[in-house]
Amino acid sequence: MSRYKFVGKDEIRIDGREKVSGAAIYADDIDFGPNLLYAEIVSSTQAHANIKKIDTKAAEKVEGVYMVFTGKDFPYKFGLYMKDRFIFAQDKVRFVGEQVAAVIGRTPQAAKKGAQLVKIEYEPLPAVTDQMVALGKNSVLLHPELGEYPHVPWFFPKAGTNIAHWRKTRKGDLEKGFQEADLVFEDEYHVPRYAHCAIETHVAIGKYDLSGRLTVWSSSQSPHTQRHLFAEALSPMGLTHKNIRVIAPHVGGGFGGKAGVTMEIIPAALATKLPGYAVKLRWTREQEFVNTYQRLGVVAKLKVGVKKDGTITALDHKIYWDAGAYVEYGANVVNAVGLSAIGPYRIPNVSIDSVCVYTNLPPGGAYRGFGYSEMLFGLESHMTRIAHKLGMDEVQFRLKNAIREGDSTAYGAEMNPSGLKECIEKVAKEIEWGRKHKSKDPRKAIGKGFAIFWKAPAMPPNASSSAFLKFNEDGSINLIISGMDIGQGYQTVMAQIAAEILSVPPSKIRVETPDTDRNPYEWQTVASHITWGSGNAVKRAALDAREQILSLVERVFCISKDQLYLEDEAVKCTTRKNFFLPLKDFVVNGIMTGDGTYKGGPINARGMFLPEFSSANSDPETSQGGHPNVHYTVGAGALILEIDRETGKMHVLKAVEAIDAGQAINPDLIRGQITGGLLQGLATVLYEDMRYDKNGKLLNPNFTDYKIPTAMDVPDEIVPIIVEVPQPDGPFGARGIGEHTMLPAAPMIANAVEDALGIRVKDMPITAEKVAMTLLNKTAARRKKTK
Amino acid sequence: MAKLTLTLNNELRSVEVKPNEILLDVLRDKLGVKSPKCGCDRGDCGACAVLLDGRSVRSCLIFAIEVEGQSVITLEGISRPKLTKLQETFIGMNSFQCGYCTPGMIISATELLEKNPHPSREEIQEALSGNLCRCTGYTPIFNAILAATKRGRK
Numbered sequence: 001m002s003r004y005k006f007v008g009k010d011e012i013r014i015d016g017r018e019k020v021s022g023a024a025i026y027a028d029d030i031d032f033g034p035n036l037l038y039a040e041i042v043s044s045t046q047a048h049a050n051i052k053k054i055d056t057k058a059a060e061k062v063e064g065v066y067m068v069f070t071g072k073d074f075p076y077k078f079g080l081y082m083k084d085r086f087i088f089a090q091d092k093v094r095f096v097g098e099q100v101a102a103v104i105g106r107t108p109q110a111a112k113k114g115a116q117l118v119k120i121e122y123e124p125l126p127a128v129t130d131q132m133v134a135l136g137k138n139s140v141l142l143h144p145e146l147g148e149y150p151h152v153p154w155f156f157p158k159a160g161t162n163i164a165h166w167r168k169t170r171k172g173d174l175e176k177g178f179q180e181a182d183l184v185f186e187d188e189y190h191v192p193r194y195a196h197c198a199i200e201t202h203v204a205i206g207k208y209d210l211s212g213r214l215t216v217w218s219s220s221q222s223p224h225t226q227r228h229l230f231a232e233a234l235s236p237m238g239l240t241h242k243n244i245r246v247i248a249p250h251v252g253g254g255f256g257g258k259a260g261v262t263m264e265i266i267p268a269a270l271a272t273k274l275p276g277y278a279v280k281l282r283w284t285r286e287q288e289f290v291n292t293y294q295r296l297g298v299v300a301k302l303k304v305g306v307k308k309d310g311t312i313t314a315l316d317h318k319i320y321w322d323a324g325a326y327v328e329y330g331a332n333v334v335n336a337v338g339l340s341a342i343g344p345y346r347i348p349n350v351s352i353d354s355v356c357v358y359t360n361l362p363p364g365g366a367y368r369g370f371g372y373s374e375m376l377f378g379l380e381s382h383m384t385r386i387a388h389k390l391g392m393d394e395v396q397f398r399l400k401n402a403i404r405e406g407d408s409t410a411y412g413a414e415m416n417p418s419g420l421k422e423c424i425e426k427v428a429k430e431i432e433w434g435r436k437h438k439s440k441d442p443r444k445a446i447g448k449g450f451a452i453f454w455k456a457p458a459m460p461p462n463a464s465s466s467a468f469l470k471f472n473e474d475g476s477i478n479l480i481i482s483g484m485d486i487g488q489g490y491q492t493v494m495a496q497i498a499a500e501i502l503s504v505p506p507s508k509i510r511v512e513t514p515d516t517d518r519n520p521y522e523w524q525t526v527a528s529h530i531t532w533g534s535g536n537a538v539k540r541a542a543l544d545a546r547e548q549i550l551s552l553v554e555r556v557f558c559i560s561k562d563q564l565y566l567e568d569e570a571v572k573c574t575t576r577k578n579f580f581l582p583l584k585d586f587v588v589n590g591i592m593t594g595d596g597t598y599k600g601g602p603i604n605a606r607g608m609f610l611p612e613f614s615s616a617n618s619d620p621e622t623s624q625g626g627h628p629n630v631h632y633t634v635g636a637g638a639l640i641l642e643i644d645r646e647t648g649k650m651h652v653l654k655a656v657e658a659i660d661a662g663q664a665i666n667p668d669l670i671r672g673q674i675t676g677g678l679l680q681g682l683a684t685v686l687y688e689d690m691r692y693d694k695n696g697k698l699l700n701p702n703f704t705d706y707k708i709p710t711a712m713d714v715p716d717e718i719v720p721i722i723v724e725v726p727q728p729d730g731p732f733g734a735r736g737i738g739e740h741t742m743l744p745a746a747p748m749i750a751n752a753v754e755d756a757l758g759i760r761v762k763d764m765p766i767t768a769e770k771v772a773m774t775l776l777n778k779t780a781a782r783r784k785k786t787k
Numbered sequence: 788m789a790k791l792t793l794t795l796n797n798e799l800r801s802v803e804v805k806p807n808e809i810l811l812d813v814l815r816d817k818l819g820v821k822s823p824k825c826g827c828d829r830g831d832c833g834a835c836a837v838l839l840d841g842r843s844v845r846s847c848l849i850f851a852i853e854v855e856g857q858s859v860i861t862l863e864g865i866s867r868p869k870l871t872k873l874q875e876t877f878i879g880m881n882s883f884q885c886g887y888c889t890p891g892m893i894i895s896a897t898e899l900l901e902k903n904p905h906p907s908r909e910e911i912q913e914a915l916s917g918n919l920c921r922c923t924g925y926t927p928i929f930n931a932i933l934a935a936t937k938r939g940r941k
Binding site: 679 | 815819821822824825826827828829831832834861862863866870874877878879881883884885886887888889890893911912913915916917918919920921922923924925926927928929
């Protein structure tokens, strides 16, 4: 059905043989020989405290301990969008688990023993672990110096408060919009923090060689951004981009957790004090839970006005984010949602306040979905409830208000082409919306839930991608790019794009993991932008190669380029049927002419992409005027949920998710994203949440107490649906879908629980326990009434 | 230090170990076998699974010295001399993503198929319930195992 030979096909992944044979090398697998040193981190036991004294003497005496470092050795700040963090805590700690000192050992055991002997004397300060409390006038301040922190121009920190950023979006006339409404409905929704739980924890190895060159091997989604942030932070030590190299081998899962820089700065900095050695830092699972980014917690206050016919007239969305002790990345989550908290709806009068609040909990940051899951839990719960209040079918209500191409977004830019309507209709049909199901087991109730979603890549307007492409003697290709295959199938998809242009099958294209010294620039593998952004760069590199090939053939054979094309790994001609020049015959060694001389030579191509239409400039009071988002990807989901009325235990009988991929480059990989992402989303609502005690200590930093789904916890049936309304500026029309697959999960469950049992849960997660308790309370209340 | 002798991937190997050294660390750091991965260090995730005398065990929970005289098979051993039908099916059906849990998954699935050449989906779920995967949603892995058994193994 596809118009293409390789694009749109279920190609087999090009990294399969490596990963399934055990050949794939991850950061922890690299050997560094007997000169490898091991770092063990001494972490803060306090949520908020002044550091009075650090005594390292006992640690230094441990046999096998090489050196001990503290904050005074590295008085340098770092951060992606706002420089609010130090490499090690300086005079103050702001969350339990923050790095205070490092013990370097010749063995991991020596480093660990030393770390246990570092004595830190704290002067405790009042800690604030709730964003609503942190917003209060009398709250303790986490960052009294906030006004001095460098940050990107689209952040608006409020010095003298705990507000690190406040994104305000205003459109139309909100009061008028609510006056026009026949029904105004308000409520509040809560979402806790979540952990990524990639099975590979963060690992980074720094080596500062005797020539003054720093190399960092890291499990990363962002090798170039890491190099840049290392260069910024370590510039006082004389380090420049030229002398810093980041090598990123295979990554054992990312989900946003390995974006930007978290713990990698530690071995990078430590290495500069250990010339000639490599120093390794591997997070334990507990450290992985506590000291990387976490998904931000949310309190959302929603007020929506609708007319009797179902038309939405106004939306007031106030979202307060528990962003943690440092928000150098997390504040951009707040920003992204502050622009998009209307959801995929056409709403004329809008007010959004998305407020980034410092708390004494671990730093919030990127997590698959970048804030949209948190926002959509409230919004999509609310939309279902409003439809019910109006006596309208919720699917019809969504269809009526669904945003369309050319509609104005909350910040005034035009909505891109989208298949939202098609997604809604296809999901409704597949789930048999409107048909009631009854369980054979009288103890069990069955409900259906529906939700729609959208998300745009959140990226700086100049986030760019680039690609090199070189041919080998046999006509095979090395595609040299710097995005990361974090599992989504990036390498394969990029190979398919190059294959389509050059008529070389993906199986003959090698894509290696990146090295910033050898591979061209890529901003980061985040935001679901990589198929689109890097795909555009790869397409341009392939077109450059094709142009070089056809120009050479034109010059040698005096056939106009217009008549030449590539097919079956060869140059062919539209006017001369017999013309057939295999690529392998000349793409490295050139073409021999009549006199024995050769023309041409190795085909080396390049491509680059930067979204030149994007701009973050806008009015800080309204967000009107810019073009901060390149486009939105939309979709819809629904599920059938079976619930045990006594225990609250839930089981998904069937889940359907439709997503508009623009053009599926590899449909099988999209189905894979839907299957995996949906389960990750269901996990956030059914099983997981991070539990902190009142002192800011995480109580469940392991897989025994923080339950991620096992093979027993999957829906009985998942139906992925791919919709294709092309993205005009995407490679072959493609846009990203990776994060989006999680987005509808939580509100679908909340809506299905209400459908089945008539109870509305507004706080995530919606565990079996919570459902059972809510039912019990409801029954108890009813009994009280009848008495 | 004590001398440990074991059969690793069908080769007799000897190595000096301390009594408190963990099998996973010895395999990776002293015997150069890198497919067993560390994901949690406490037996929750299954990424470090190996076959010990044919039974799957978590190598992060076993002292190296305990496997004296026994046979340890890791994914490297399963992959030689060539990939098994099961592995080829994983590749052909894109039944992995980041690949970090894949060695453990193949170990558990291999053990299952040795015992039960034609498992049901429920039996597969049960057999893999100790191997965590955060990427795939598991279903593609079930499908690969089902497909591999349909066509007959090896």
